[in-house]
Amino acid sequence: MKLWKAWVIATKDFSIFRNKKRVLYTLIILPLLFSIGLPLIITNYANPTAKIIIIASTAISLLDFYSFFYIILAFILPITLASYSIISEKIEHSLEPLLATPTTDGEILLGKSIASFLPSVAMIYIGSIIFMVLSDAVTYNKIGYLFFPNWTMAIILLLVVPFTSILSVELNVIISSRVSDVRTAGQLGTLLIIPFIGVYALLEANIASLNIINLFVILTILFIADAFLFYISKAVFSRDEILTKWR
């Protein structure tokens, strides 16, 4: 496999994303919304004049709880980019000339995955830094120390976010083989977020907490799902399948 070819495909997709306002807005606005909005909610609670004033322990669980949003974001962003990256090529019939080049299926798939993965993870990292700085600023007086950075957030950002993003890209490859418009792919992808919402609900209901052990359980599940879906997406993303069976 020639990695530089995958990179050529990915950089071409970056150039296209830069010209697609909808993709650009999704990529920038969503992480910023989370990163500024969540500390703002805490600011509201932390304000002594607020109707509901949170105590330090509640602030801590809120921050833990909000950290989980970055896992959800790691699922949403790549699926949006991958929808544009793969389905747009399908709609514009540009896959055929691309497949006619001396490039392997693996190089194309890797290029497409990098194109969806890198900008999403980069934006999540930028957003999470803003979130951590703002959250520390508004909670320092309440809890008496800088809550971020911590091990939970480190594991989320360095391990869970990449694994979730990979899962999201793989799922999109499979979805792309069955649908032929970006919106439907996006909607289907969003439906697959339900398991993540389930975990979020468990956290909210205090049935589970976002501790390191639970994060490693999530990580193991993600790893198994990634490995399983890798084989399916690789089988789906073959020249023969794309040109004869993809709808």
Place this chain on the structure above:
Amino acid sequence: MIETENLTKKFGQLAAIDGLTFNVEEGEVFGFLGPNGAGKTTTMRILACLISKTSGEARIAGYDVGNRLDSLEIRKIIGLLPENPGLYDELSAYKNLDFYGKLYECTETQRKDNIKYFLNMLGIWDKRDDTAGMFSKGMKQKLAIARALIHEPKILFLDEPTANLDPESSKTVRDFILELKKEKKTIFLNTHNLDEAQRICDKIGIFNTKLLAIGTPEELEESVWGNKTVIQLEQVTDKILKALYRLSLGNIATDKNKLIIEVVNPEKENPIIVDSIVGAGGQVQYVTKLSPTLEDAYLKFVREE
């Protein structure tokens, strides 16, 4: 340069290509004619190593189409113009070509030179920085042709290169193909356009799931019927017809005051025919040769099938 032997492609039980055997020599322009759904695009996709064959053999420049490693080598020496241009609308014409140049492993100098050369030849160098999305259909097709040539391939696969183009753009594209023919490129041309095939192709295959006929345009035309002589008379009378029947010619048909006579040796038979007509009191207004067209040949083979 391109050889197939008993090439077959099935989708489930349905055969899209059934035992196709032909060969195209180096520097030859091969026209692949057939109705919609005949399997022309499927054949092209198999030869371009895009989809797999079910059985049979296909070789491009000695490389085996079914072999995974060979297929990468084949893709390096072929250029493909699919039915849809399939350009990146958000990228400029230059960037579209540069992207493909990189994937075809061209050096930076090669890319720069070839992009300039082909865009100039196709008359769109001035538009190199415009996004492909702003291009007209004809310009998009030209850009797609430049893309197929960016790595200077030995063999070109062109799928309906002038479909949906206005007459002027069609002519530009056709002239460009003729230029490539002069450069001795081997060209495999899928087309519905019989006039285009006749003008460009050295050899033509008429195909409808199976190969129905193959030969030069002239050979195919002659295979429809031999020679026919058309004689316009002032009036066709029974006396004239009786005189002609006595000559034991081929089939004689009449159309108003026109006689259409099948002849084997026109140079020898035509003067005798004219003499007989004049002898029977007929007045000959003009004598012409009726030549079958490629369309006649195409329709004959497709309908017979």
